[in-house]
Amino acid sequence: MNASTIFFTILHKFDVNKKREDYLEWDEYFMAMAFLAAKRSKDPCTQVGACIVNSNNVIVGIGYNGMPKGCNDDQFPWSKQSQSQLENKYLYVCHAELNAVLNKNQGNLSDCTLYVGLFPCNECAKVIIQSGIKKVMYMSDKHAHKISTIASKKMFDASGVKYIQFTPKKRKIIIDFDEINWNDQSQLPTSPPLDNMSRVMRTLSLNNNRSVQFNDKESVNIGSNFTDANDAIAKKSQEQL
Numbered sequence: 001m002n003a004s005t006i007f008f009t010i011l012h013k014f015d016v017n018k019k020r021e022d023y024l025e026w027d028e029y030f031m032a033m034a035f036l037a038a039k040r041s042k043d044p045c046t047q048v049g050a051c052i053v054n055s056n057n058v059i060v061g062i063g064y065n066g067m068p069k070g071c072n073d074d075q076f077p078w079s080k081q082s083q084s085q086l087e088n089k090y091l092y093v094c095h096a097e098l099n100a101v102l103n104k105n106q107g108n109l110s111d112c113t114l115y116v117g118l119f120p121c122n123e124c125a126k127v128i129i130q131s132g133i134k135k136v137m138y139m140s141d142k143h144a145h146k147i148s149t150i151a152s153k154k155m156f157d158a159s160g161v162k163y164i165q166f167t168p169k170k171r172k173i174i175i176d177f178d179e180i181n182w183n184d185q186s187q188l189p190t191s192p193p194l195d196n197m198s199r200v201m202r203t204l205s206l207n208n209n210r211s212v213q214f215n216d217k218e219s220v221n222i223g224s225n226f227t228d229a230n231d232a233i234a235k236k237s238q239e240q241l
């Protein structure tokens with residue numbers, strides 16, 4: 001790709017006068033919310049999140065796998081291979097889907113969609129069906145061979161609950177708390193550090209005074225063309241090392 005093509009490709013991406021194009025689509029957003037909820041799970045092996053959405057794309061329930069209220073997760077077991085069932089987590093842990101349904105913030109969940117990291121077990125399938133949820137979007141069906149999953153699918157099929165494996169466009173979505181500090185108008189973003197090319201392009205597309213603000217004191221005149229700008233940025237960056 002020649003320089004001018006690169007310029008216009010990057011320029012369009014950073015054009016602050018046009019609607020963003022790389023925003024999350026609804027399904028990606030809701031599945032990401034489920035995965036974010038999973039970050040709250042204390043399960044050392046498997047962290048699962050679930051997010052319930054109504055027909056207006058409003059989140060009406062969210063949950064993750066964890067011990068019931070009042071059952072101290074420092075005292076109840078997280079093991080899974082103890083000889084004694086009472087010493088394993090399975091008898092106690094609430095699944096993400098159950099918690100999402102129990103945490104619901106609207107009267108009923110009729111016609112809602114549930115987004116969940118792992119395919120629901122048979123016990124959660126019963127809760128999902130009885131709650132009125134009509135669609136399940138899941139990421140992983142790694143336990144497809146298990147009896148509990150086969151039973152789930154039998155009940156979903158019989159009751160008309162659709163289940164669809166979700167394939168996201170973006171395999172990774174990064175949450176960078178520093179991003180909110182970016183100032184696109186005159187000052188270059190402080191995080192994440194952009195390479196020179198991106199800094200140049202961001203500046204050329206964002207303001208006409210052709211200067212890159214390096215910090216609250218220094219700015220660099222980047223000339224009027226792509227090569228000058230890149231050289232100026234590189235020189236200043238080198239000085240700052």
Ligand SMILES: Nc1ccn([C@H]2C[C@H](O)[C@@H](COP(=O)(O)O)O2)c(=O)n1
Pocket residue numbers: 043045046047048064065066080089093094095096097116118119120121124
């Ligand atoms: N659909 C599911 C499946 C599993 N979970 C939870 C229940 C446990 O905390 C954990 C599974 O443990 P593993 O056997 O993988 O060590 O995941 C859930 O919440 N929803």
